Amino acid sequence: MTSEERIKQLESENAALKNRVAYLERQLYGQRTEKHLPVDPDALQLSLFHNAIDSDEQKRLDAEVTKDEAARERLIHIKEHDRQVRKAIDTTRLPVREEHLYPEMENPEDYREIGEPEVTESLVLIPQQMYIRRIIRHKMVLKSTVELADTERKVFAIAPLPPAPLHKCMASESLLTDIILQKFLYHMPFYRVIQRYKEMGVTISDSTMGDWYAAVCEKLKILYDKLKFEVMSCNYIQVDESTIPVIDNEKRKTRKGYMWCVRDVLGGSVFFHYDLGSRSARTAMTLLKDFNGAIQSDGYEVYEKFDGLEDKTMLGCWAHARRKFVEALGENEKLASEALVYIGDLYHVETLAKEAGMTPEERMALRKEKAYPQIRKFEEWIEAKYPYTTEGSLLRKAMEYTYKRLPKLAMYVNDGNWLIDNNLVENAIRPLALGRKNYLFCGNDASAIRASMMYSFIATCKANDIDPRSWFEDVIRRIPEYEYSQTDVSLLLPQHWSLTSTTPNKVG
Numbered sequence: 001m002t003s004e005e006r007i008k009q010l011e012s013e014n015a016a017l018k019n020r021v022a023y024l025e026r027q028l029y030g031q032r033t034e035k036h037l038p039v040d041p042d043a044l045q046l047s048l049f050h051n052a053i054d055s056d057e058q059k060r061l062d063a064e065v066t067k068d069e070a071a072r073e074r075l076i077h078i079k080e081h082d083r084q085v086r087k088a089i090d091t092t093r094l095p096v097r098e099e100h101l102y103p104e105m106e107n108p109e110d111y112r113e114i115g116e117p118e119v120t121e122s123l124v125l126i127p128q129q130m131y132i133r134r135i136i137r138h139k140m141v142l143k144s145t146v147e148l149a150d151t152e153r154k155v156f157a158i159a160p161l162p163p164a165p166l167h168k169c170m171a172s173e174s175l176l177t178d179i180i181l182q183k184f185l186y187h188m189p190f191y192r193v194i195q196r197y198k199e200m201g202v203t204i205s206d207s208t209m210g211d212w213y214a215a216v217c218e219k220l221k222i223l224y225d226k227l228k229f230e231v232m233s234c235n236y237i238q239v240d241e242s243t244i245p246v247i248d249n250e251k252r253k254t255r256k257g258y259m260w261c262v263r264d265v266l267g268g269s270v271f272f273h274y275d276l277g278s279r280s281a282r283t284a285m286t287l288l289k290d291f292n293g294a295i296q297s298d299g300y301e302v303y304e305k306f307d308g309l310e311d312k313t314m315l316g317c318w319a320h321a322r323r324k325f326v327e328a329l330g331e332n333e334k335l336a337s338e339a340l341v342y343i344g345d346l347y348h349v350e351t352l353a354k355e356a357g358m359t360p361e362e363r364m365a366l367r368k369e370k371a372y373p374q375i376r377k378f379e380e381w382i383e384a385k386y387p388y389t390t391e392g393s394l395l396r397k398a399m400e401y402t403y404k405r406l407p408k409l410a411m412y413v414n415d416g417n418w419l420i421d422n423n424l425v426e427n428a429i430r431p432l433a434l435g436r437k438n439y440l441f442c443g444n445d446a447s448a449i450r451a452s453m454m455y456s457f458i459a460t461c462k463a464n465d466i467d468p469r470s471w472f473e474d475v476i477r478r479i480p481e482y483e484y485s486q487t488d489v490s491l492l493l494p495q496h497w498s499l500t501s502t503t504p505n506k507v508g
Contacts, residue, residue, distance in 0.1 A: 221453070241258050246277055
């Protein structure tokens with residue numbers, strides 16, 4: 001190939017690459033005139049300003065980045081620091097057993113005690129105990145003389161058997177509660193729970209424990225349905241999903257399933273949803289099709305199906321956007337730090353609102369005044385810096401992720417009740433990750449559905465500062481009464497239970 005032919009080939013390849021870049025930019029950004037964020041946040045539409053970032057703004061970013069770098073240097077090179085005083089151990093609720101020790105002496109009567117004795121305290125653990133509750137019901141019969149005198153009186157009498165949580169089940173509500181909490185609060189597989197109980201003196205087979213657990217779930221199913229209905233009846237939810245391995249009995253191996261978590265942000269209720277382990281758009285539509293209100297989520301593309309629907313407002317999560325720029329720090333510290341400055345400004349506005357104890361209306365006004373202009377500047381910054389990033393780099397991916405979702409990310413400024421990120425639902429779903437590291441998988445789809453119920457109740461208890469053990473024991477004991485009465489069973493849900501329980505136990 002001659003040099004002229006080589007030049008023509010390179011020019012042709014260059015032109016093809018330029019056309020491809022232009023096409024991808026159109027796919028990514030669309031028409032610039034249709035993409036500008038409006039000056040008024042009430043008319044939010046995604047946009048990018050074509051103007052380059054001005055010099056004053058760049059100087060401000062440089063100063064902030066320098067300050068952040070100096071702070072990081074101090075953290076890295078600091079050798080010693082003043083250690084904070086540890087919090088004292090709270091033992092106010094523990095009983096005290098005193099032991100008095102006297103020195104060994106040949107003639108104790110020759111001594112007398114002086115001053116105050118030396119006192120040393122230590123924490124002593126008594127292993128958990130299990131015992132048999134034996135109910136003995138005595139049968140009474142009317143004396144013959146009384147029976148002859150009053151023939152209408154009842155001859156035989158015996159005390160009624162106290163209601164049991166499960167029919168013909170030896171396990172009490174306290175034991176059933178402990179089985180549930182050991183697995184879904186402390187993440188222990190059932191075989192380890194069985195070993196613990198064996199140390200206490202009782203041997204329970206895995207099939208028996210599994211049957212007890214399944215029966216309790218069946219009893220609590222009505223409560224789970226009520227919980228789901230209440231969450232989906234609110235007007236602001238956060239949604240996330242996480243993996244959960246499930247045994248496929250036909251293929252005799254585990255498959256990756258997904259469990260969805262939905263949180264009522266303002267009401268504090270949480271429910272987990274398992275639909276045969278699917279993470280598809282169909283599952284999302286089935287789960288959220290009847291919901292009317294604001295939906296906050298990460299950048300999973302399935303949620304884009306709801307864009308433009310009249311009864312749904314989609315919100316983004318700034319924590320996810322920030323996380324991607326943090327990942328790019330090692331690759332391009334300068335530009336990634338500049339992006340973090342902008343996002344830090346938005347969180348600073350939230351801190352100001354929280355410290356001032358603002359009402360939702362006041363918070364919304366502050367966001368529109370201080371946060372929204374920063375979002376528009378951030379948009380300008382992305383367009384100005386994007387051409388200087390490398391294709392496929394972490395920084396470019398972070399910019400593309402954030403840029404595509406700017407309307408959703410900016411939407412939170414229009415309501416003081418909406419949050420800047422969906423960290424609440426991420427915190428609620430975190431125990432699922434801890435569980436799968438310990439008990440590894442669910443035995444089948446039915447087991448995963450039951451797990452979603454237990455995680456829902458525990459998460460809602462935590463969100464409402466309710467002690468899960470107290471709630472489960474009380475509800476498992478009382479749920480049979482509600483099955484045969486006209487009382488609204490939703491009164492037993494954790495968010496209402498503290499109002500109906502005679503002795504509600506709060507955490508802390």
